[in-house]
Amino acid sequence: MLILLFLFLLVVPTGVMAGRVIVSESEAHRLGQPDRWLTPVCATCGRELSLTTAHCRLHRHPQPRRNPVIILVTVLLFLAMVPAAPSLWVWPAYAVFIGASVLLTVTDLDTKLIPNRILGPSIVVGSVLLAGGWLAATESGSLVRALGGGFAYFAVMYILALLARGGLGFGDVKLAFLIGIFAGYLSWGAVVVAGLGGFIIGGVVSIGLLLARTRGRKDEIPFGPFMTVAGVVAVLWGVQVISWYSG
Ligand SMILES: [Zn+2]
Incomplete structure (x- = not known):
């Protein structure tokens, strides 16, 4: 009971803080001002936002x-x-992965770009935390498989990007490396769920949008959000997805 309370007191504030950074960074990219502070500020007056970032503190814009x-x-x-984490020691690394996934989803939907400014630090900080967590709890997963998962998903997307001739951006290829690391640390099954899941979700949503005629056949739909959603599902519930699929 005490440990649950502790987690709640630690995980929820960390999530709020990370969410505020995500709001700030995604707004900076949406507005084309990528040098903004990590503290979310009001677009009208530049003052700090309230805790929920629903309005600014001073003028309530x-x-x-x-x-x-x-x-x-x-x-x-x-x-x-x-x-879902195999050990609490690797939870910080997976928090970085999830935060990066939320931020990249919003930014890709806004700008149709996967900025290196977000992807680079996420891969570096996430990997260092993952290696640290593995050292503290070696039973929790495999660093070799993490690297293998990263390169495998990267290689598949790289080949597909060459074949698609512009249909897939190189940002998506680099994103595959990040997702492959965190799925691979858990299991090869999680890598498969992340990789195939992106195409399945992407296909279903694309067909739905075409049928609803909200998007023409030629409108570009960014692929990154499908990859990030499938990646987060694979990391959180990959085991359940595999056992459901294999009956
Ligand atoms: Zn304001």
């Missing part, structure tokens, strides 16, 4: 409605990661 939703989703995913 309203902010994008999605801001509190981004924070809530981040907190819920951080909580879901506690039982």
Whole structure:
């Protein structure tokens, strides 16, 4: 009971803090000002935002409605990661992965780009934390498989990007490396769930959008969000997906 309380007191505030950074960074990229502070600020007056980032503290200027939703989703995913992590020692690494996935999803939907400014630090910081967690609890997963998963997913996407001739961006290829590391640390099954899942979700959503005629056949749909959603599902519930599939 005490450990649960402790986790709740640690994981929820960490999620709120990470969510606020995600709001700030995604707004910076959406508005084309990627040098903003990591503290979310008001687009109108430049002052700091409230805890939920729904409005600014001083003038209460309203902010994008999605801001509190981004924070809530981040907190819920951080909580879901506690039982899903093979060891609590690797939870910080997976929190970085989940935070990066939420931020890259929002940014790719806004700008159709996977910025290196987000992807680079996520891979470096996430990998260092993963290696540290593995050292503290060697039974929790495999660093060799993590590297293998990263390169395998990267290689598949690289070949597909060459074949697709512009249909897949190189940002998606680099994103595959990040996802492959964190799925691979858990199992090869998780890598397969992440990789195939991206194409399955992407296919279903694309067909749905075409049928609903909200998007023409020629409109570009960014592929990164399908990869990140499938990656987070694979990391959180990969075991369940595999056992459901194999009956
Ligand atoms: Zn303001």
